[in-house]
Amino acid sequence: MTNSNSKFVGxxxxxxxxxxxxxAHRAICEFTIDHxxxxxxxIRIKNWKGSPSxxxxxxxxxxxxxxxxxxxxxxxxxxxFINQTISGSVKIxxxx
Numbered sequence: 001m002t003n004s005n006s007k008f009v010g011x012x013x014x015x016x017x018x019x020x021x022x023x024a025h026r027a028i029c030e031f032t033i034d035h036x037x038x039x040x041x042x043i044r045i046k047n048w049k050g051s052p053s054x055x056x057x058x059x060x061x062x063x064x065x066x067x068x069x070x071x072x073x074x075x076x077x078x079x080x081f082i083n084q085t086i087s088g089s090v091k092i093x094x095x096x
Contacts, residue, residue: 005030009046017042017079022049028095038086043094048078050096056082057093 005024008031012019018041020029027050033041052072056063069081080094 006045012044015042015044015079017044019044019046021045022047024049026050026096027054028093030091030093030095032089032091033086034089036087040084041082041086043080043082043092045078045080045094046076048072048076050078052078054078054080054094054096056080058082058084058086058090060091060093 005022005026006029007021007023009019009021011017020031020043022029022045027048029043029045052070054070056068063082063084067083069083071079073079078094
């Protein structure tokens with residue numbers, strides 16, 4: 001489930017990542033994962049419009065810098081690795 005600032009594109013098997021397209025005019029991607037358990041999710045956001053310095057929130061609780069890693073690829077996509085086990089329905093917001 002996504003909102004108007006992002007669109008789910010699919011799953012990248014090679015990166016083991018959920019892939020989203022940033023459709024907003026700013027650097028934000030917001031979506032909900034509805035799975036029983038997701039271990040260390042990886043998210044790739046195409047067309048990232050912001051800096052590599054980001055914040056990540058899960059269910060409106062901001063993660064500390066040691067709970068995730070991020071990298072902007074040469075093509076402008078943002079890769080985010082979240083070092084957590086997620087269970088149930090969770091809302092994730094990635095932004096600058």
